[in-house]
Amino acid sequence: MKTGYLIDMDGVIYRENQLISGADEFVQSLIATGTPFLFLTNNSAPTPEDLAVRLRHLGISGVSPRQFYTSAMNTADFLSEVDPNCTVFVIGEGGLLAALHEQKIASDSLHPRYVVVGEGAASMERLGKAHECIERGARLLVTNPDNWCPVSSEKTRPGAGSTAAFLEASSGRRAYYLGKPNTYMFHRARRKLSELALSAPEQVVMIGDTMETDIRGAFEAGLQSFLVLSGSTQLEVVNDYVYQPTRILQTVGELIEEVKNGKASDRLNSPAFAEPSPHSRSGHRHQTDAFAFDKPRPRPAMTK
Numbered sequence: 001m002k003t004g005y006l007i008d009m010d011g012v013i014y015r016e017n018q019l020i021s022g023a024d025e026f027v028q029s030l031i032a033t034g035t036p037f038l039f040l041t042n043n044s045a046p047t048p049e050d051l052a053v054r055l056r057h058l059g060i061s062g063v064s065p066r067q068f069y070t071s072a073m074n075t076a077d078f079l080s081e082v083d084p085n086c087t088v089f090v091i092g093e094g095g096l097l098a099a100l101h102e103q104k105i106a107s108d109s110l111h112p113r114y115v116v117v118g119e120g121a122a123s124m125e126r127l128g129k130a131h132e133c134i135e136r137g138a139r140l141l142v143t144n145p146d147n148w149c150p151v152s153s154e155k156t157r158p159g160a161g162s163t164a165a166f167l168e169a170s171s172g173r174r175a176y177y178l179g180k181p182n183t184y185m186f187h188r189a190r191r192k193l194s195e196l197a198l199s200a201p202e203q204v205v206m207i208g209d210t211m212e213t214d215i216r217g218a219f220e221a222g223l224q225s226f227l228v229l230s231g232s233t234q235l236e237v238v239n240d241y242v243y244q245p246t247r248i249l250q251t252v253g254e255l256i257e258e259v260k261n262g263k264a265s266d267r268l269n270s271p272a273f274a275e276p277s278p279h280s281r282s283g284h285r286h287q288t289d290a291f292a293f294d295k296p297r298p299r300p301a302m303t304k
């Protein structure tokens with residue numbers, strides 16, 4: 001039995017509406033060899049159909065809507081498992097509304113059991129209503145913990161995590177966050193991957209570009225993780241994290257050959273595992289190296 005892949009999208013397949021080099025051939029090699037794969041995204045706004053269209057516009061054809069698993073679907077799966085007859089007040093877009101509808105979870109703006117927060121659609125009026133629902137006893141559930149999401153290399157937008165932070169502050173209640181890196185996201189994605197493949201893959205690999213979500217979540221779920229450097233993470237920062245990817249690749253293009261011959265390498269080849277040279281020291285040698293302080297400060301972590 002083959003390796004199955006869980007694949008993050010932004011920073012792995014495309015960036016700023018540009019396909020990443022080798023991504024199309026990588027996906028086509030998965031399809032051609034019948035390798036099980038599922039796209040895994042924390043973006044709760046689009047439906048799986050929207051995402052399939054998006055890939056088609058970028059030039060990747062042959063991907064069915066069944067091959068996407070979003071944080072919105074994970075939230076709907078969670079509710080249908082823990083509280084199938086519950087009602088919800090939603091701040092979110094079409095992908096979240098459709099996922100909840102599919103699990104037959106009803107909307108209720110008077111006495112909902114949960115306030116569900118996803119990407120977008122936050123207005124002061126909706127936030128005020130959500131706040132009142134929480135005051136009346138509704139629990140706060142969030143599709144994903146991202147405080148901000150990249151729009152382009154210079155631009156970001158607020159994510160579901162920041163909307164939830166508003167409600168946590170106003171209500172004094174703590175939210176529960178689904179999506180990556182929550183192990184429940186990986187547990188359900190893995191189940192869906194097995195359903196697609198009609199049996200459980202021998203090993204499951206998560207491919208992602210973000211340490212805090214893709215790599216951390218895969219590690220905690222006991223999966224292998226391949227970090228690609230085509231997105232939000234630079235090689236220099238990988239060592240800052242206590243959890244590490246199994247492998248580090250420039251792009252998914254490096255996996256095409258092994259997908260074609262069916263033998264995924266599981267060797268630990270991360271530069272982060274290399275022995276530090278006994279002669280290397282951190283820090284600058286001279287106090288005169290003051291230019292180092294002029295470096296722009298990196299943005300704080302994307303998730304809580």
Ligand SMILES: [Mg+2]
Nearest residue numbers: 008010011209
């Ligand atoms: Mg990403």
